[in-house]
Amino acid sequence: MLPALVFLALAAFAAALLWSPHAGRAAALHLILAVGAMPLIFGAMNHFIPVLTRTRIAATGLLSLPILALAGGALVVGALSLPDLFWGRYAGALLAVAAASALLVWSRRRRAGMLGRPHPCLAWYEAALACLVVALFAILASAIWPQQTIALRRLHLHLNTLGFVGMTAVSTLAVLLPTVAGRPDQEVGPRLRRDLPWAVAGTLLVAIGSAWFGPLAWIGGALWAIPLARLGASWLRLYRTEILALHGAAPLLAAALVGLALSMIFGAMAPMTAAGWFRPTEPALAFVSGFMPPLVSGAASQLLPVWLRPGVQSSWHAKLRDSLGRYGGVRAVLFCFGGIAAGMDHEWGLLLGAATLVWFLLQASAALLQALIIREGNPS
């Protein structure tokens, strides 16, 4: 199911980036975030939580959670594009709350039932899911508290982008890049443990601050900068060669970290642009074209082979990984340019992000086709 969710997410990203200049902004953003990213994150958590807790793989019933989340995401896109479907935003929120809460409860049970301590990445995933649940309750709350709709929308936006997606992404990146490079970073676990309070406090302050009291958001942004700077500094020290390479997943994962930092910087500049000091910035557009696409395409380049054929790793996996990562460095640079341009409200930034994604989708389809033919011919 995970490979299907990866392709669904990438196709949703490309379609939304191409569609966004013509569609309603909120609908296009939710096609990326709620239809593309949310079910994929749920699927990835289904896969990683047993690894982090050293417990058995998830039962098949749990696979329904990404589908429930997908149904919620599709409903909200419908509701934001068609006025007649206004109720869909609340129905979509309820479906997604049900899926996120079930995943969170399951994760807590796995934690309680395991031997020893879980990997610290698990606490990041649980914090991310808690942010999503609160973010969705904010949408439900706006139905009974309409005079707070604008504040609650801001709360929802930041809890989802920095909290749900940001915390899932940063913790996964911290573990994934050393795997991609094939050289462990002994500091990953302790650093994740140390940085979680900064990320949680940063997310809450940005969300509450932007909803009700602006100065708190600045403090929150500064707190979030701590984990990002520590992770970036350790990557530059340990994995500079892999990050600056022409091929592979590492440049894309590093580009994702840069994209997340850039969208936060654009967000911090928003009050100054509102005062007319600079041209308007679009942090959400930098997020969806400079951060999400390199994150998902980079992670997919590394993980698709394992997800397609779990178990003992062979030359089949290595070859497929090479094909998926070919020219990853060029795509990383293009995604960075696209993210900066989109964040500065240039439409071509979204189109550049979409074109780069379509390139990856075509390359990945050809690589998978070839790998499956080799697999048919040689089952080892």
Ligand code: HEM
């Ligand atoms: C099924 C779940 C979801 C529901 C029901 C929902 C609902 C909504 C609604 C009603 C709005 C206000 C739209 C407007 O004012 O025009 C909104 C805004 C927003 N939501 Fe969601 N949302 C969901 C999931 C997500 C997720 C998973 C993310 C991010 C990971 C997200 C990010 C955002 C952003 C960035 C905005 C601001 C859009 C803008 O600036 O125009 N939402 N959401």
